[in-house]
Amino acid sequence: xxxxxxxxxxxxxxxxxxxxxxxxxxxxxxxxxxxxxxxxxxxxxxxxxxxxxxxxxxxxxxxxxxxxxxxxxxxxxxxxxxxxxxxxxxxxxxxxxxxxxxxxxxxxxxxxxxxxxxxxxxxxxxxxxxxxxxxxxxxxxxxxxxxxxxxxxxxxxxxxxxxxxxxxxxxxxxxxxxxxxxxxxxxxxxxxxxxxxxxxxxxxxxxxxxxxxxxxxxxxxxxxxxxxxxxxxxxxxxxxxxxxxxxxxxxxxxxxxxxxxxxxxxxxxxxxxxxxxxxxxxxxxxxxxxxxxxxxxxxxxxxxxxxxxxxxxxxxxxxxxxxxxxxxxxxxxxxxxxxxxxxxxxxxxxxxxxxx
Amino acid sequence: xxxxxxxxxxxxxxxxxxxxxxxxxxxxxxxxxxxxxxxxxxxxxxxxxxxxxxxxxxxxxxxxxxxxxxxxxxxxxxxxxxxxxxxxxxxxxxxxxxxxxxxxxxxxxxxxxxxxxxxxxxxxxxxxxxxxxxxxxxxxxxxxxxxxxxxxxxxxxxxxxxxxxxxxxxxxxxxxxxxxxxxxxxxxxxxxxxxxxxxxxxxxxxxxxxxxxxxxxxxxxxxxxxxxxxxxxxxxxxxxxxxxxxxxxxxxxxxxxxxxxxxxxxxxxxxxxxxxxxxxxxxxxxxxxxxxxxxxxxxxxxxxxx
Numbered sequence: 001x002x003x004x005x006x007x008x009x010x011x012x013x014x015x016x017x018x019x020x021x022x023x024x025x026x027x028x029x030x031x032x033x034x035x036x037x038x039x040x041x042x043x044x045x046x047x048x049x050x051x052x053x054x055x056x057x058x059x060x061x062x063x064x065x066x067x068x069x070x071x072x073x074x075x076x077x078x079x080x081x082x083x084x085x086x087x088x089x090x091x092x093x094x095x096x097x098x099x100x101x102x103x104x105x106x107x108x109x110x111x112x113x114x115x116x117x118x119x120x121x122x123x124x125x126x127x128x129x130x131x132x133x134x135x136x137x138x139x140x141x142x143x144x145x146x147x148x149x150x151x152x153x154x155x156x157x158x159x160x161x162x163x164x165x166x167x168x169x170x171x172x173x174x175x176x177x178x179x180x181x182x183x184x185x186x187x188x189x190x191x192x193x194x195x196x197x198x199x200x201x202x203x204x205x206x207x208x209x210x211x212x213x214x215x216x217x218x219x220x221x222x223x224x225x226x227x228x229x230x231x232x233x234x235x236x237x238x239x240x241x242x243x244x245x246x247x248x249x250x251x252x253x254x255x256x257x258x259x260x261x262x263x264x265x266x267x268x269x270x271x272x273x274x275x276x277x278x279x280x281x282x283x284x285x286x287x288x289x290x291x292x293x294x295x296x297x298x299x300x301x302x303x304x305x306x307x308x309x310x311x312x313x314x315x316x317x318x319x320x321x322x323x324x325x326x327x328x329x330x331x332x333x334x335x336x337x338x339x340x341x342x343x344x345x346x347x348x349x350x351x352x353x354x355x356x
Numbered sequence: 357x358x359x360x361x362x363x364x365x366x367x368x369x370x371x372x373x374x375x376x377x378x379x380x381x382x383x384x385x386x387x388x389x390x391x392x393x394x395x396x397x398x399x400x401x402x403x404x405x406x407x408x409x410x411x412x413x414x415x416x417x418x419x420x421x422x423x424x425x426x427x428x429x430x431x432x433x434x435x436x437x438x439x440x441x442x443x444x445x446x447x448x449x450x451x452x453x454x455x456x457x458x459x460x461x462x463x464x465x466x467x468x469x470x471x472x473x474x475x476x477x478x479x480x481x482x483x484x485x486x487x488x489x490x491x492x493x494x495x496x497x498x499x500x501x502x503x504x505x506x507x508x509x510x511x512x513x514x515x516x517x518x519x520x521x522x523x524x525x526x527x528x529x530x531x532x533x534x535x536x537x538x539x540x541x542x543x544x545x546x547x548x549x550x551x552x553x554x555x556x557x558x559x560x561x562x563x564x565x566x567x568x569x570x571x572x573x574x575x576x577x578x579x580x581x582x583x584x585x586x587x588x589x590x591x592x593x594x595x596x597x598x599x600x601x602x603x604x605x606x607x608x609x610x611x612x613x614x615x616x617x618x619x620x621x622x623x624x625x626x627x628x629x630x631x632x633x634x635x636x637x638x639x640x641x642x643x644x645x646x647x648x649x650x651x652x653x654x655x656x657x658x659x660x661x662x
Contacts, residue, residue: 035571035572036460036570036571036572037571038460038463038464038467038570038571039467039570039571039572040467040468040570044467044468153614159621184614184615184616185613185614186610186613186614186621187613187621188610188621188625189621189622189625190575192570192572192575193575194561194565194566194568194570194573194575195370195373195561195565195566195573195575195577196575196606197566198369198565198566199366199369199370199606199607199610200610202362202365202366202369203362203366203607203610203611203614204614205362206359206362206363206366206611207359207611207614207615218566218568218570218573219468219470219568219570220566220568223470223566223567223568237468241468241469241470242470242568351616352613352616352618353616353618355620355621355622356620
C-alpha cells in the first residue's frame with residue numbers, strides 16, 4: 001500500500017516537472033484589467049488584444065489574465081503573482097497601475113512590463129497609449145455637419161487630460177465646419193455605469209442636443225439615441241448593434257497590432273523599453289464604418305481620416321485659443337505631445353467650466 | 357416634450373430600481389434579518405431577465421425569471437442564516453460577491469448584444485394626452501408595480517395579521533417563538549421576498565432602463581437601496597420618498613451641469629446621497645418613533661431551543 005502511494009507521488013512529481021518543462025517552451029504573457037472583460041468597453045478591447053496574440057502566435061505563447069484588479073495595493077499583488085508564475089511579458093492596462101508596475105518591475109528584472117497610458121518607464125517597463133483624439137476630431141466634424149441644431153451632448157467621465165483632450169479635439173473638429181457649434185458636457189463621475197450614462201443622455205437630449213458622444217464605456221447612451229431617434233457616436237468598440245439607425249461611426253481602440261508586435265519582439269529578443277503613442281497611422285485607433293449620414297459627409301470624414309493618417313493634418317494645429325481667449329498655439333503651430341498629455345484647459349467656444 | 361416632462365420621466369426611471377430593491381430589503385429587515393446581498397441578487401436578476409427575454413423574445417417572461425432568479429440566489433443565504441444560524445453580515449456580503457460573480461459568469465455570452473425592451477403601457481386616448489399621458493400612463497409594468505408594492509407592503513406590514521407576526525418576529529424572536537410562530541419560516545419567506553424584489557430591480561435595469569447586459573451593471577444600486585431602508589426607518593412610504601428624492605437630486609444635478617452653471621460634478625454626484633440622508637434624518641428625527649420602527653432583532657441569528 002505504502003509503496004503504491006510512493007509510486008503515485010513520484011509519478012505525480014515527474015508529471016509535474018514534465019508540464020513545467022513543456023510550459024517553459026511557451027512564452028507566458030499576462031494581463032491585468034481594471035474592469036470586467038464583459039464591460040464591452042475598455043477592458044473588453046484589451047482582452048480582444050490578448051486573444052489576437054493567441055491567434056497570431058498560436059502555440060508559441062500562453063496568455064492569462066486577471067480582471068477587475070483595483071488600482072493600488074491589489075494591483076501590486078496581482079502583478080507579483082503573474083511575475084512569479086513564470087510570465088515573462090505583462091501588460092498592465094490602466095493608468096492607476098503605474099507605481100505598482102514600477103515597483104514589481106524592479107523586483108523582476110527578467111520580466112518585461114508594458115503599462116498603458118502611463119508615463120513612468122524603466123529598463124524593463126514600456127509605456128503605450130493611443131491617440132484617440134484623432135478619431136474625436138473626425139467625429140466632431142461629422143457632428144457639425146449632421147446636427148440640425150448645431151449642438152452636441154458630451155457624456156464625460158472624469159476631468160483628466162485624456163478626456164479633456166477628447167472634448168477639445170471634438171470641438172476643434174466641429175468648429176472647422178461650423179464656428180458657432182456648441183457642446184454641452186455632463187460629467188457622470190464614472191467610467192462605467194449604464195444607468196447613469198443613460199440618464200445623462202436623456203438630460204442632454206432634453207436640453208436640446210441632437211447628437212451624442214461619450215467618453216464612458218457602456219452602450220447605454222447609444223440605445224437612448226436610437227430610441228429618441230437622434231444620432232450618436234460609439235465609444236471604444238463598434239456599437240452599431242445598439243444603434244443601427246443612430247450610430248454615425250465609432251472611435252475604436254485596437255490594441256491587437258501593438259500587443260502582437262510587442263509579444264513577437266519578446267520572442268525574437270528585440271524587445272526594448274519604449275514609449276508608444278500611436279493613432280490612426282499605427283492602427284491603434286480605428287473608425288467604425290461611416291453610416292447613417294449623407295454621402296458628402298461620409299466623403300469628408302474619410303478624407304479627414306486619410307489626412308490625419310498620412311500626417312497631413314494634425315487636429316491640434318493653431319491658431320488655438322483657450323476658453324479665456326489666451327493663445328495656446330500660434331497659426332500653423334502644432335501642440336506638442338507634452339502639452340497634449342497634460343491638457344487641463346478647454347478650447348474657445350466650450351461653455352462648460354472645467355472641473356478641477 | 358416639455359422640460360418638466362422629460363425631467364419627471366428620467367427621475368422615474370432612475371428611482372424605480374432603488375424603490376423595488378429597497379422595498380424587498382425593508383420586509384427582510386422587518387423580519388429581523390440583515391441581508392447585505394441585495395447587489396448580488398440584483399445582478400443575478402438582471403442577467404437572467406436579460407437572457408430569458410432575449411431567448412424567448414418576451415421581456416415579461418424575462419422579468420418573471422429575473423424575480424425568481426433573485427430568490428433562487430438567496431437560497432444559500434437562507435441556508436446559512438436560518439438553518440446554520442451563521443453570521444448574517446458575513447453571509448450577506450458573501451451573497452453580494454457571489455451574485456456579482458455568478459452574474460458575470462452567466463452573462464459572458466450576452467455582452468455586446470442589444471436586449472429586448474419591456475413595452476411601455478399605451479392606453480389609447482389616455483396615453484396621448486400631452487404631459488399627463490406620458491407621465492402617468494406611459495410607463496412599463498415594473499414602474500406601476502413599484503408603486504403598487506409600496507402600498508401593498510405598507511398594508512401588509514401594518515394592516516394584516518401576517519404582517520404583525522412578521523414584525524413580531526423582527527422585534528423579539530424568542531417571544532414570537534414562545535407564542536408558537538414559526539420564526540425561521542417567516543424569515544425564510546421574507547428573505548425570498550427580498551430576493552424577488554431585488555431580482556425585479558435587476559430586471560428593470562436589463563430590460564427597461566438600459567436593455568443590455570454588461571457585467572456589474574447594477575453599479576452599486578443595491579447598496580444605495582440598503583442605505584435607503586435604514587434612513588427611511590423601515591417605513592415603506594419613506595422608502596418611496598427617499599428613492600424619488602435620490603433620483604430627483606441626481607437628475608437635477610445632471611441638468612445643472614448640462615445647463616452650464618459650472619457646479620463641480622464631484623459635488624453634484626455626492627449630492628443625492630447627502631440630500632437623501634439629510635431629508636430622511638429630518639423626517640425621522642423623532643427618536644421614540646424611530647426606536648419603535650427599528651427591528652430589534654436585526655442581524656441576530658435565531659436557534660430554537662431543542
